[in-house]
Amino acid sequence: MAKPLEKISKEYPNRGPLSQFRFEKSISFNCLRCGEAKTSKLITIYSNDWEKKLCNGCYGNLLSIYDIKGGQLRLDEKAEQLLGLLEKYVDSNKVREKVKKLNIANNKSSFLTPSSLRFYATSECVAETLTKDPNLDWSPAIIGLCKAFELELVELFINPLKEHCKAVKFSDQDLRDKDFGKIAAYCSGKPMKSPELGVVNHFIQTAVNSNDRFENSSFLQEGLKVFINKFPNHGWLINKNGLNAGIDNLTKNYRNKAAHTDELSKHEYESCKDLVFGENGIMWNLILSLKMY
Ligand SMILES: [Zn+2]
Structure with missing residues (x-):
């Protein structure tokens, strides 16, 4: 899909479905996960899809999920830790609000x-x-x-x-x-x-x-x-x-x-x-x- 027009200066090794890139200049984009508008040289994409861009913060959070899931803990402990991560994702409500604002039904x-x-x-x-x-x-x-x-x-x-x-x-x-x-x-x-x-x-x-x-x-x-x-x-x-x-x-x-x-x-x-x-x-x-x- 639409890959930014800016040049990529560094490509990092894939981590699960995540691929991170560093661009020569900063690019503005909306993070898929937190919904925030970000401007950064670092962009991560999800499952090789340029429509699914993630900010650096969310990249870190997702990595923790994979680490927890792939780790040696018992299932219960894993679930407990994942629950802890969930609280970081409250921001997704903001996205929904923004969408509502933009749609202001029939207006x-x-x-x-x-x-x-x-x-x-x-x-x-x-x-x-x-x-x-x-x-x-x-x-x-x-x-x-x-x-x-x-x-x-x-x-x-x-x-x-x-x-x-x-x-x-x-x-x-x-x-x-x-x-x-x-x-x-x-x-x-x-x-x-x-x-x-x-x-x-x-x-x-x-x-x-x-x-x-x-x-x-x-x-x-x-x-x-x-x-x-x-x-x-x-x-x-x-x-x-x-x-x-x-x-x-x-x-x-x-x-x-x-x-x-x-x-x-x-x-x-x-x-x-x-x-x-x-x-x-x-x-x-x-x-x-x-x-x-
Ligand atoms: Zn984000």
């Missing part, structure tokens, strides 16, 4: 930026009108949902990245790159329209998949990498099953069809709405990925 739209919320609301209004006539084309309403996501992506991700890049020196190579030159130019402060969904997607795909360019581009190294490493939940942004897959799905199955000749129905509007604003919608994943906690 998710309060997290949207005003322009994005306006497009969402406009689409819903159009949808209500369309419901009265089943033969109408639902494309405009679908385009509105796509626009809402694009605006949020620009306001939450691309514009703050541009702000961060004020301190970055752009090379000609960056600005002329065939895959991310447009984004580099935008982030370097050139007066131009904000990038569209497809352009952002192609940029991230290239950054994640092209080691060569990643190593040699100051825009990707000091710009993108340093920027996203500040966010503990940024994994979704660089995971190919995360933002990548989300934008692909949204553009290929909805926006492009709506913009071309296909007649789209209520059914497609509903499934597009589910993709963006549903229970596990890409909108909420995007917002969560770019929160500082």
Whole structure:
């Protein structure tokens, strides 16, 4: 899954299902176990899954569990000792609270930026009108949902990245790159329209998949990498099953069809709405990925 973009400077021997790594620079992440946002060069992962990161404290606690379980004590004594460890894990309640806060049932739209919320609301209004006539084309309403996501992506991700890049020196190579030159130019402060969904997607795909360019581009190294490493939940942004897959799905199955000749129905509007604003919608994943906690 999404392995951090930073370089690994040391890999420690596995201890059971735990593998610990030291990175060259500190990375922000959420610890799977205690739920705390941590910033550290040391990251442990559970069962080789980069989605399951552990902080150093929790690494220590888990090691004690394995030590107890693998030790020579009688079962009763082992159980007793494990019980002692349990008390250290009370922090997991904090995670549940945080999740609750983020979900604030049915109140998710309060997290949207005003322009994005306006497009969402406009689409819903159009949808209500369309419901009265089943033969109408639902494309405009679908385009509105796509626009809402694009605006949020620009306001939450691309514009703050541009702000961060004020301190970055752009090379000609960056600005002329065939895959991310447009984004580099935008982030370097050139007066131009904000990038569209497809352009952002192609940029991230290239950054994640092209080691060569990643190593040699100051825009990707000091710009993108340093920027996203500040966010503990940024994994979704660089995971190919995360933002990548989300934008692909949204553009290929909805926006492009709506913009071309296909007649789209209520059914497609509903499934597009589910993709963006549903229970596990890409909108909420995007917002969560770019929160500082
Ligand atoms: Zn932890």
